[in-house]
Amino acid sequence: MQAYLMFRDRDFTLDKEQGRLDADAVQDLELNVLFQAMASGDRYLWDAAQCAFLSRPDNLEDINYRQAVLKDCLQYPQVMRELYDLTAETVKERRQYHLGIIGVYPTSILNTSVKLLQMLVGKLKGLKSIADRSGHLFASEGLASFFSMVQRELDHAYLRKVQHHLDALEFRHGVHLSAELAEGNVGSNYVLRRPKNQYGLLRRMLDGKPSFTFYVSPRDKEAGRVLSEIQDRSLNSVANAVAQAADHVINFFERLRPELAFYVGCLNLHDRISGVGHSVCFPEALPSDQWRHCARNLYDVGLALTMQKAVVANDLEADSKNLVLITGANQGGKSTFLRSVGTAQLMMEAGMFVPADAFTANISSGVFTHFRREEDRRMERGKLDEELSRMNHIVDHLRPNSLMLFNESFASTTEREGTEIARQIIPALLERHIKVFFVTHSYELARGFYEEKQDAYLFLRAERGSDRTRTFRILEGQPLRTSYGQDLYQEIFR
Numbered sequence: 341m342q343a344y345l346m347f348r349d350r351d352f353t354l355d356k357e358q359g360r361l362d363a364d365a366v367q368d369l370e371l372n373v374l375f376q377a378m379a380s381g382d383r384y385l386w387d388a389a390q391c392a393f394l395s396r397p398d399n400l401e402d403i404n405y406r407q408a409v410l411k412d413c414l415q416y417p418q419v420m421r422e423l424y425d426l427t428a429e430t431v432k433e434r435r436q437y438h439l440g441i442i443g444v445y446p447t448s449i450l451n452t453s454v455k456l457l458q459m460l461v462g463k464l465k466g467l468k469s470i471a472d473r474s475g476h477l478f479a480s481e482g483l484a485s486f487f488s489m490v491q492r493e494l495d496h497a498y499l500r501k502v503q504h505h506l507d508a509l510e511f512r513h514g515v516h517l518s519a520e521l522a523e524g525n526v527g528s529n530y531v532l533r534r535p536k537n538q539y540g541l542l543r544r545m546l547d548g549k550p551s552f553t554f555y556v557s558p559r560d561k562e563a564g565r566v567l568s569e570i571q572d573r574s575l576n577s578v579a580n581a582v583a584q585a586a587d588h589v590i591n592f593f594e595r596l597r598p599e600l601a602f603y604v605g606c607l608n609l610h611d612r613i614s615g616v617g618h619s620v621c622f623p624e625a626l627p628s629d630q631w632r633h634c635a636r637n638l639y640d641v642g643l644a645l646t647m648q649k650a651v652v653a654n655d656l657e658a659d660s661k662n663l664v665l666i667t668g669a670n671q672g673g674k675s676t677f678l679r680s681v682g683t684a685q686l687m688m689e690a691g692m693f694v695p696a697d698a699f700t701a702n703i704s705s706g707v708f709t710h711f712r713r714e715e716d717r718r719m720e721r722g723k724l725d726e727e728l729s730r731m732n733h734i735v736d737h738l739r740p741n742s743l744m745l746f747n748e749s750f751a752s753t754t755e756r757e758g759t760e761i762a763r764q765i766i767p768a769l770l771e772r773h774i775k776v777f778f779v780t781h782s783y784e785l786a787r788g789f790y791e792e793k794q795d796a797y798l799f800l801r802a803e804r805g806s807d808r809t810r811t812f813r814i815l816e817g818q819p820l821r822t823s824y825g826q827d828l829y830q831e832i833f834r
Contacts, residue, residue, distance in 0.1 A: 341493055341592050345482045345599040346691075347397070348405050354391050354598040364730065368709035368747070369682045373642040377612045378605030384428070385608070388601035396689040400703065403625045406691025408480035411622065413603045414610060419474045421607070424600040426470070430463045430593045437586075450579035453586045458506055460589045461499065468494045606692055613641065613695065617650040623688040623699040628741040631775065633658040633681075633701045640680040641695035652812040653696070656681070661798040662770050666779045667786050667819045668802025673812035674779045675711075675747050677800075681777055682707055682745050704743040704775070708734050712748040723752035731765065740773040747779045759785040770796075786819030 346352035366372065371393065379386035397403050413420045437456040467490055475487030522528040613620055618639060626632050637653035644651045654677055658664050666674050684694040685707055710731060713723065727750055738744070750758040759782050766789075769776050780786060789797055801817035804810060 341489060343486060343592070343596040343599050345409055345486060345596075346392075346406060346602065347402055348481070351595050352392075352395075352599045352602070354387055355395070364711070364734075365682070365686075365707060365709045368711040368745070369679050369686070370642040370646075371683070371686070373645050374609065374683065377645050378609045380605075380608040384597075385601050385605045388598050389605040391598070392602045392605075392690050393686055396686070397691065398703070398705070400625055400627060403689065403691050403703065405482060407622050409482040410603060410606055410692065412478045412480040412483050413607060416474065416477055417607050419470065419477070420600065420603055423467075423470055424597070424604045426463060426466050427593050427597045427600055430460065431590070431597055433459060434590050434593075446579040449583055453579065453582040454506055456586045457502075457582065457589070460586065460593075461502055461506065463593070464494055464589070465499060468499070610693070612645060616644050616648055618644055618695060619697060620693040621696055621698055623684070623694045623696075623701065625688055626700065626702045628703050628705060630702050631660055631662065633661065633664075633775070635681075635684065635696045635699045635701075637697040638677075638680050638684060638699065639695050640676045641683060642679065643676055644695070651676075654680070654814045657816075658798050660796065662773075662775055662796045663766065663789065663794075664777045664798045664800060665786055665789055665819070666777070666800045666802070666814065667781070667783070668800075668814075669804050669810065670781075672802025672804065672810045673814060674802050676812070677814045678745055678747055678777055678779050682709060682743070685743055702741070704741055705739040706737065706742040707745070708738065708742060709745045710734060710747070710749045711745075712751060724750070727752060728761075738769070738772065738774055742774045743777075744769055744774050745777045748781065749778075751781065755782050755784060758782060759788070763788060783819055783821050787821075790819055 343351065375386050375389045378389040397406070434456065437452050437459075471487040471490040471494075475484075475491060478484050478487060518529075518531045519527045520529040610620065618641075633656060635654075635656040638656060639651050639653040652673065654673075666677065668674055680695065684696060684699055685701060685704060687694045688699065688701060689703055689707075710727070713726060713730075731749075734744075746762075750761045752758070753761075762778070762780070762782070762785050766776055766778065786799070790799055799816065799818055800814050801820070802810070803813040803815050
């Protein structure tokens with residue numbers, strides 16, 4: 341049986357090294373706040389959320405597939421939580437049988453495997469019950485196919501047959517086997533036989549075959565050892581088969597668990613976002629070569645979760661733009677806006693809802709961040725060296741249609757030198773068909789690009805009221821020469 345809730349044709353594996361998202365992006369976009377909300381104290385949910393971001397789909401089909409499943413989950417959250425709890429309990433309870441299955445004696449392996457399968461059959465019946473009770477509610481391809489598969493593969497006749505075999509393997513009437521004598525009177529061809537009581541009394545009476553019985557004294561340890569060896573030989577192939585059957589069932593639950601964990605994490609996040617008074621939407625994802633980027637009431641979900649209240653949202657109209665340059669006063673919301681753009685892009689590509697009333701964007705070949713850092717405490721290198729080193733690392737991984745987010749980059753040196761560095765890097769990225777969002781205080785840098793009058797450039801500015809208050813709104817506007825140093829003076833010396 342296959343789950344296939346994250347991808348149409350393959351499993352989702354909990355491998356943190358697969359599709360590694362640069363650690364800088366996690367730090368710069370404060371994604372750990374998002375993971376924490378999704379986990380809700382469950383480390384496994386944290387890992388599933390992180391891996392979903394690390395190995396995002398690279399095609400529209402998988403993104404739309406996940407979105408449809410998630411819409412179903414939001415419609416019937418209690419069913420999905422019940423399904424996840426059942427799966428998590430199964431994997432947890434399985435661990436107590438681990439040592440018995442990896443033993444060396446067939447009898448021990450068989451006994452442990454039968455007990456494990458008895459437990460697993462109970463869980464499969466629980467899964468079947470959920471499918472029978474709620475499977476018809478789900479319309480998405482992923483969940484509809486999953487519940488249909490459960491009902492088809494785990495029908496009542498099959499479960500009764502499995503239970504019948506497990507009852508027989510408990511050998512309540514002893515182990516029945518046959519063997520042959522080979523050359524030198526060595527036993528061979530040991531075969532486990534169906535217990536005689538299963539044939540019925542009348543058939544045994546009419547069988548006509550001679551039957552002999554002998555008993556071994558309980559004090560005869562050597563005879564007991566020999567009988568035990570004979571029993572192990574007859575049970576060896578059966579023990580292996582039952583152990584493999586148990587592995588097959590537990591592997592199904594282990595593959596199912598991370599896929600359900602991602603969606604339960606999304607449910608947790610949705611509950612947290614609703615609790616602070618914000619709404620979400622399912623974005624429209626477009627092919628990577630259709631450069632679209634627009635949003636209505638886009639907000640930084642990490643900030644909202646941290647502050648535990650609604651935060652200022654912004655609109656964005658950047659269709660067909662390859663450079664979005666953001667200027668304005670300090671603490672005006674520029675960095676927050678930049679984080680909201682990057683986080684929404686990642687959430688969309690992971691197949692999730694996004695923190696906005698509406699969001700449309702093309703999928704990227706990677707999301708990269710270059711945010712300003714504090715001084716290296718070890719003093720091994722200066723801030724500019726550190727910034728250039730990180731930029732060099734990013735360049736090695738950039739591909740066409742990537743999304744590159746800069747926040748006050750190259751501001752650790754003089755404005756002239758920082759401007760010159762940025763003026764060389766940005767055009768090179770644009771030539772490689774990389775979309776760039778750049779937050780800067782450098783008027784010279786912003787003015788230089790503004791005077792080029794390119795239709796593919798968009799200039800945004802943090803709004804500032806006439807009374808010098810920050811509204812934290814980011815609006816379209818040309819760069820201004822002032823950096824509002826007077827505001828800082830008034831704030832410090834008032």
